[in-house]
Amino acid sequence: MTWKANRLALRQGSLFPLFASTIAGVVIMTPILVVMWRSFTSGKLGFTVGLHFDNYLRVFFDKDIWPMLSNSVIYAGGSALLGTGVGGLLAWIVARTNTPGKALVELMPLYPLLMPPIMKNIAWILLLAPKSGILNGMLDQFLGISHPVFNAFTMWGMIWTFGIACVPLGYLFLLPVFLSFDPSLEESAYIAGSRPVHTMLHITFPLAIPAFISAFVLNFLRALRSFETPVLQGTPGNIKVFVSRVYDSMALEFNTGLATSYSVVLVILSVITLYFYVRATRFSERYATITGKGYRVRVIDIGPWKYLTFAAVCLYFLVGIAIPFVVLIVVSIIPYFDYETFMTFPAHMGLNNYRTVLRHSSFINGLRNSVLLSVVIAMVTVLAAIVMAFTIHRTRAVGTKIFEFIGTLPLAFPPLVLSVGLVIIFIGTPLYNSLWALGLGLFVAYFPYAFRNASGAMVNIHKELDEAAWVHGAKWRHVFFKVTLPILKPAVGGALFYIFIEAIRNVDVAVLLTAPGLEYGPVTLFEYFRVGQWAEAAAGGVIYLIILIVAVSVAKFAFKMKFSL
Amino acid sequence: MQRTSGITMAVTLAASCLIGTALAAEKAPTKEAAKEAAKAPAAAVKKSGGQQVKSETSSAPATAKAAKAFAQVSAELYPKAKQEGNLVVYSVWDVEHLRVITEAFMKRYPGIKATFWQGRNPEIVTRALTEFQGGQASFDIVLSDNAPAVIRAAGAIMDYNTVQRDVLYLHDPNMATVSLQIQALAYNTKKIKPADLPKSWEEVASPKYKGMIALDDPMRAGPLSSMLSGLKTQWKDDARFNNFIRNLKALGVPVHKSTSAMFRLVIAGEYAICMPALLHDVMEEMHKGTPVGYVKTVPPVVFPRQAAIYAKAPNPNTAKLFAEWLISDEGQKTTDSIGRETSRNDFKSKTSIESAYGKSMKPVPVTDQQFLEDPKTWLDKFVKPIWEG
Structure with missing residues (x-):
């Protein structure tokens, strides 16, 4: 059976995607294996101590990690559920209902992606802080509720902030699924007398399960290793999460080996979540929404409910970006932030912070470098990820499920640990301190996003489409370029957009790989956040957001570019 | 289960080849570096005089002596530095501050091109020590607060005692304290x-x-x-x-x-x-x-902010010149202009201790070498049992 499958794979020319996926897999695994190896051989940075298991013994006998892990799972699970759930609901509203204002509604859930997570953290702290928060201040001033109702420094506050930031990813993953349904599935339900809501709950949503789990896994892992929200909101509320152990290993002990050993716990959690994903999608035909019978989007007339769905999209737009954005704009033009000064706006306003940011000579030069690199990396990463997903789901070669794991693995490693692996690989080669090394670093870091997106979307395409091509003697390249890629177009657009936006603001992976003298935009901009100059950071963030919003809108309306639709 | 993988094997083989190359690239210099690193901390600790606290104000003769010493060392180092031609700084300071500092230095010493890389302390320590273990002559000087002592403890810093030590409030005989x-x-x-x-x-x-x-x-x-x-x-x-x-x-x-x-x-x-x-x-x-x-x-x-010279610095004379210039009157003025505290006790600025607190104030200097070099061990020993106990 295995022999036959491999011969068939050979005949169909699917060795090329296998080969390409293997190369991508090697590029991804190399820095990971390098840091894993070091976790057995080195102690504190600068000291090689030979083969030992001390780091792992410390991790597995650390009595404090269980409460931390439990906090992490609650925080990551809650954020991922909120983000993916709301994202999925918005995707359904946009794709399948006759909600008015389509052109606007399509883009609204995407704009929050443009705002970097740390900006959201700062904005929500300013809004929800118990004593100085704007919302608690308003409740006190206008309704006489002096007891703080909201508290940013709680588990709920953390889940809210990070969960809201997870929505665009859920939206981007689920939108292509809702847009590319085999109408026969729903039509059969309607013919059988099912009402729209019933059809939606029993046919439409279950079919979106693979993409939902795929987005959930990604959001869960992102939250698990995220550091800004736990540091800014968790620590003051005495909520300790697991990732702080990884951070302390680097920041206090300067021990990458120990940090890697702690990351292995995250790897184990990733493997568990991926196991559930692979199990849930093992009969992928069940979830195929695009079949050989053709597909078209059937928009459901939801009657007057369409105004409610419109309001829901607007509400997300408000909490996802508009309110935090307005808060940051005000903070950037008032002399300092406290509730009283905030409420006296527009008195005392000034543009000093904008002058400071625009005078920052690295700002514009650095932005140019990062835009160029992000465009290239987004294209390469998405293409490689689709080839890998194609190899898993479409070729007959054996053992390809391993790529499911390899393609997601970098997400389990905190960026600094991952970039140490990359530094070790490149050190002493001409690639070190070059844009190539930085590009490869970004490729490894963002591959899981592109890959999970492509893998989730491919499960929804019935194999009969490319089987028809295989039967007619098509080689892999015909199937890939003429069948799979065109059908995946919406997902590809979304992934390109997402990785471009993430890569353009990456600091964590880029920082160790940036050469001295190279101006790299995000490092310059986010320096203001890092040194705590919130007003300047807000001004820089506002300029950055305006540039991106204009770029996205121009691309969408002037060039008819599709990001996901 | 039959799906044992040709692919898995291919991946593993290819990965091991690549890793082998990567580790070999690291390993060759690492052996040598490890020996150095293993020797160096002990030697460093022995040699280390630790932080020395000087008086809060300096006398006029001390100022004049420092100015003369700087003029001499500058004249001696500049021709060599000009021959080296470059300076690479790793620093935690803001990009804009680093730009001002390096441009002022290049203006003062034409013919030298100064570039910098900015990161946080853990990133600086990680990069510096990974490069040190890899045998890389990749940078010249670290300008930071927490990082220099940690890097020095791993043997990756070249000891250098500034000639202007008499006017420093906090002096470390192995690394120049350029700001506080x-x-x-x-x-x-x-x-x-x-x-x-x-x-x-x-x-x-x-x-x-x-x-x-x-x-x-x-x-x-x-x-x-x-x-x-x-x-x-x-x-x-x-x-x-x-x-x-x-x-x-x-x-x-x-x-x-x-x-x-x-x-x-x-x-x-x-x-x-x-x-x-x-x-x-x-x-x-x-x-x-x-x-x-x-x-x-x-x-x-x-707490001292130091300019520490990398043990494998490709441009050691330029690094020394840069450290000395930062302590000189001109360097301190530049540091003051970007809003950072100066390190000389004879330099008056709005953030100097004398201006901010008055002449009689006795500050609390951080001089514990164990804390500076290995904060984790120090905290585990003296703070953790009470704070987390």
Whole structure:
């Protein structure tokens, strides 16, 4: 059976995607294996101590990690559920209902992606802080509720902030699924007398399960290793999460080996979540929404409910970006932030912070470098990820499920640990301190996003489409370029957009790989956040957001570019 | 299960080849570097004189002597530095500050091209030591606060004793102290009256301030832990030190891992008192009219910011020249112009201890070598048992 499958794979020319996926897999695994190896051989940075298991013994006998892990799972699970759930609901509203204002509604859930997570953290702290928060201040001033109702420094506050930031990813993953349904599935339900809501709950949503789990896994892992929200909101509320152990290993002990050993716990959690994903999608035909019978989007007339769905999209737009954005704009033009000064706006306003940011000579030069690199990396990463997903789901070669794991693995490693692996690989080669090394670093870091997106979307395409091509003697390249890629177009657009936006603001992976003298935009901009100059950071963030919003809108309306639709 | 993988094997084989190459690239110099690293810390500790505290003010002869010594060393090093032609700085300082500093240096010494890379302390230590282990002559000097001592403890710093040592407030015979990090007890002037403020660091731990204070996390290598280290050295009284930590813990107040975020929350009015804040941040905000102040009767904690020369520096003469120039009158003026505290005790600026606190103030210097080189071990030994006990 295995022999036959491999011969068939050979005949169909699917060795090329296998080969390409293997190369991508090697590029991804190399820095990971390098840091894993070091976790057995080195102690504190600068000291090689030979083969030992001390780091792992410390991790597995650390009595404090269980409460931390439990906090992490609650925080990551809650954020991922909120983000993916709301994202999925918005995707359904946009794709399948006759909600008015389509052109606007399509883009609204995407704009929050443009705002970097740390900006959201700062904005929500300013809004929800118990004593100085704007919302608690308003409740006190206008309704006489002096007891703080909201508290940013709680588990709920953390889940809210990070969960809201997870929505665009859920939206981007689920939108292509809702847009590319085999109408026969729903039509059969309607013919059988099912009402729209019933059809939606029993046919439409279950079919979106693979993409939902795929987005959930990604959001869960992102939250698990995220550091800004736990540091800014968790620590003051005495909520300790697991990732702080990884951070302390680097920041206090300067021990990458120990940090890697702690990351292995995250790897184990990733493997568990991926196991559930692979199990849930093992009969992928069940979830195929695009079949050989053709597909078209059937928009459901939801009657007057369409105004409610419109309001829901607007509400997300408000909490996802508009309110935090307005808060940051005000903070950037008032002399300092406290509730009283905030409420006296527009008195005392000034543009000093904008002058400071625009005078920052690295700002514009650095932005140019990062835009160029992000465009290239987004294209390469998405293409490689689709080839890998194609190899898993479409070729007959054996053992390809391993790529499911390899393609997601970098997400389990905190960026600094991952970039140490990359530094070790490149050190002493001409690639070190070059844009190539930085590009490869970004490729490894963002591959899981592109890959999970492509893998989730491919499960929804019935194999009969490319089987028809295989039967007619098509080689892999015909199937890939003429069948799979065109059908995946919406997902590809979304992934390109997402990785471009993430890569353009990456600091964590880029920082160790940036050469001295190279101006790299995000490092310059986010320096203001890092040194705590919130007003300047807000001004820089506002300029950055305006540039991106204009770029996205121009691309969408002037060039008819599709990001996901 | 039959699906044993040709692919898996291919991946594994290819990965091991690549890793083999990567590790080999690292391994060759590592053996040599490891030997050095293994030897160097012990040697470094032996040689280390640690931080030496000089008087708060300097005499005119000392100033003149330093100026003469600088002129001599500058004349001696510049031709060699010009031949080297380059300088690569790794630093935690803001990009804009580094730009001002390096441009002023290049203007003063034409023919030298200075570039920099900016990262946080853990990133600097990680990059510097990974490059050191890899045998890379990749940079010349580290300009930072926490990182130099840690890198030196791993044997990756070339000892250099500045010729201008007599005018430094804090002097380390192995690394030039070019600036100071000064920690102050800051407060929100709208939230607490001056009469109600604590008069000392110890008084902050009084129960009457419960709910008003935000603390930096004492279990990280940050301002509060360095303050604890400074106080422990100064008090020489373990019972008093332990009691202080116990009382701080009893307050049950929020701790922060980001000092700057904590300071912003004090400005916002979330807390009344910030323990501690950086003096240059407080001064800058006061200058803008923000309602913050600092308690002038509470002794500032002083932590060295150093320019440490990398053991494998490709341009060692330029690195020495840069360190000396930063301490010179011109270098200190440049440092002052970007709002950072200067390190000379004969240099008057708005953030110097004398201007901010008055002549009679006795600061708390952070000089404990064990804390500076290995904060984790120090904290585990002296703070953790009480704070987390």
